[in-house]
């Protein structure tokens with residue numbers, strides 16, 4: 074059981090993320106960012122994930138192959154609100170892509186966060202490699218990969234299941250699928266078998282768990298168990314996590330509150346109140362604090378310069394050498 | 400002297416001994432076979448992957464991200480097409496992350512016709528590959544370069560696509576690889592696996608060196624005054640033979656072996672064309688949006704006032720595949736005769 078203090082901390086981080094995401098959506102709607110995609114509705118799972126990650130650089134820490142709904146994990150790990158806002162506003166100081174990529178497309182070398190990229194499911198192929206390196210080196214770290222339910226139709230999902238479960242060559246990969254029951258506008262039951270995603274891993278002999286991702290406490294526990302297994306046994310584990318998609322797919326679908334889906338923050342507030350860990354005024358105070366932080370950050374970012382056009386040739390190759398055909 | 404297949408094997412051995420290569424993998428790359436062309440025979444770090452090209456490229460990229468120096472093989476370039484978006488990502492990861500993540504990996508894959516490989520063992524790949532940014536792309540035309548380019552590819556901090564002209568894999572080189580024994584029979588005894596059961600066999604590796612062959616540098620194989628012939632890979636020896644025969648007619652060819660297709664050696668190309676005023680690019684990829692067209696476009700822009708004849712491309716016919724039957728293959732990719740005819744025509748243009 075998590076202590077009251079730990080529960081409070083989880084709550085704070087969930088709210089901090091939600092406030093940030095809502096700020097990003099506002100930025101998009103007011104022309105301060107071209108496109109929004111993010112993770113409102115996944116905080117109850119993604120905060121515990123961030124808390125349990127063995128954070129650091131290199132094989133002895135967890136390698137993280139994330140998709141674009143992972144803001145809560147990154148904030149939990151210590152990412153700054155202002156940096157996410159920088160990426161949203163595509164300024165030069167965006168530490169993840171220098172104004173090149175969409176928001177929530179993180180890249181952090183010191184924390185093994187491999188850069189998030191738009192093509193669905195490719196991370197399930199790349200994670201094989203960090204898994205192989207960690208398995209061989211008997212490293213302390215594991216590999217963690219996340220993605221959505223619709224994307225599991227892609228071949229990389231099967232690649233990941235197969236490569237990670239080869240006999241005597243198992244890979245220490247925590248395979249996470251956050252199931253929001255949608256791929257943009259296509260309902261899951263139209264394109265996927267009824268048996269569910271976890272069932273597919275069973276065919277490879279991979280242990281699985283289905284998790285209610287709207288409850289941070291059960292998410293935390295389930296993650297702890299799954300991670301313990303992967304860390305100790307050096308074998309893959311698949312978690313299918315049921316989450317909400319509270320603002321739709323992205324700004325392309327309007328980024329409006331959808332309604333009718335469980336909101337993990339409201340649910341958690343009910344629990345916290347019942348257990349007398351926090352009260353309404355605490356909730357308000359926390360929200361206000363982060364709203365102010367986000368607003369202040371935005372004001373600062375709006376003044377920051379955009380990237381230099383001459384920088385397009387930077388990082389085509391290492392050291393910029395050979396990039397430009399003179 | 401070593402064959403190209405042996406040269407690649409020697410280079411990979413040097414890589415696993417001296418350059419930190421811990422993964423040489425792909426379909427049938429590990430024991431017992433050691434690669435369908437024997438390029439990975441006897442290597443201690445060679446292993447068999449599942450038959451999954453996307454998994455192979457994905458795994459290589461993950462290994463590179465994790466600070467390893469993987470060398471992955473796609474068994475034939477004909478089967479690399481389903482990995483193109485992943486290749487794009489290997490090439491754009493550094494750029495997209497604004498310099499945060501380097502991807503030092505090598506992918507090697509056999510290309511081109513010349514072994515009666517029919518439709519799906521004859522594809523060329525350089526024209527598509529050179530559209531994928533962030534990669535260095537090399538293609539040797541002889542064993543010595545196959546060795547040197549592989550060592551440089553492994554040491555390069557960027558992803559490198561190593562295209563193998565499969566029809567040349569059995570051809571013996573003229574230049575000795577540093578550390579190679581004098582007698583090719585001796586080398587074969589040392590590093591070629593025996594036929595039949597090889598479970599007890601271990602190669603005996605020569606003590607090898609690194610010739611330090613820089614990427615991005617072409618080699619002038621033959622100096623000449625009348626016409627610049629720019630080629631690489633399997634077409635290069637044919638261009639050399641064509642040049643020899645044309646010399647008897649008084650046509651003096653300068654033959655340039657590009658070796659690295661990207662970033663290519665602009666200076667050597669431009670200097671040569673400015674000297675000769677005539678240029679033919681020869682390769683076997685299909686001719687429409689062919690890699691050679693880019694080279695010719697740059698020559699047209701940069702050397703226009705030096706040109707004395709139309710800059711010319713001799714490439715493969717724009718057909719979906721190379722037919723199996725000899726006359727079909729010969730009609731589909733440049734042959735010695737068509738190279739000679741093309742060079743003669745450009746040389747004779749007044």
Ligand SMILES: Cc1ncc(C[n+]2csc(CCOP(=O)(O)OP(=O)(O)O)c2C)c(N)n1
Pocket residue numbers: 142191192193194220221222223224225253255256257322
């Ligand atoms: C390979 C690929 N195909 C299509 C798209 C366009 N696209 C972006 S998100 C998406 C749906 C993804 O659904 P899911 O995997 O369930 O993840 P979710 O966004 O619901 O979290 C699609 C089709 C893409 N980005 N990449």
